[in-house]
Amino acid sequence: MIFLIGWQYEAEGGPAMNDEKVPAELDRLWRLSAESRLGRPAKLDVDRVVRAAIELADRDGLSGATLPKIAEALGVTKMSLYRHTGSKDELLDLMADLAVGPAPLSSAVAGEWRTGLTDWSLAQAEVFRRHTWLARLPISGPPKGPNQISWLDAALRVLRDTGLGWLAKLAVVGLLGGYVRSASQQANDMAEGRRGTGLDQDQAEREYGRALAKLVDVERFPEAAKLFGAEIFETPVAEPEPSDRDFRFGLDLILDGVATAIDRRNPD
16 A cells, blocks of 8 residues: 655745654655755765665676765765665665656557556566666565656556556556566576576577477476477567567556456446
């Protein structure tokens, strides 16, 4: 369940809370506290720290974005980072929200929920492709950063006229987001496994099929033996890449299920 915080926007356009003080981690995540304009500009700010962390993670993986390495990259002490990140867990939240960026606009028009959700899923898959470490981040709770909320809002807009209730809409968004994350991590793992072999995915699948065809016994594994005997692994595959093809197939299966749920909610 997503818990919404009651923000009130003041006349100047700045967000503020009615009575309660915003928790420090949300203050940093939403960039609510403006830097002091007095004196010399601060050497560090949240964005500079988080961007440095993302650059390290993109280059060396998530293990490369440690606080000591971030401090070294920025030429500061490790302790000076805590004012801007709070903790390592909070840093991960900040990295995730900045890395995903704001949700792009969909090409779908009103009522074309399937096109809209397809655009949404493909755009999110592209984010995971650019930042492979994102799929390995621990999930600490529902979306709470402004960019993550923009992705939630974009999906809810697409589902606005489907007749689904809020819980069903959130379930659809969670299912699609989980699928994109899982498929992206699997594609990353497969690519990592092929690294150093000189094989692309088609070639790796061909080698896999040939090897298993020799090992899988028809009496012990009758259906698997038929699979490896069908030579589907030998068939050259044109564009798109196998991982993209598999992703679209799985996505279509999920959207078929969403269509069924919508039809049940809105019978002719």
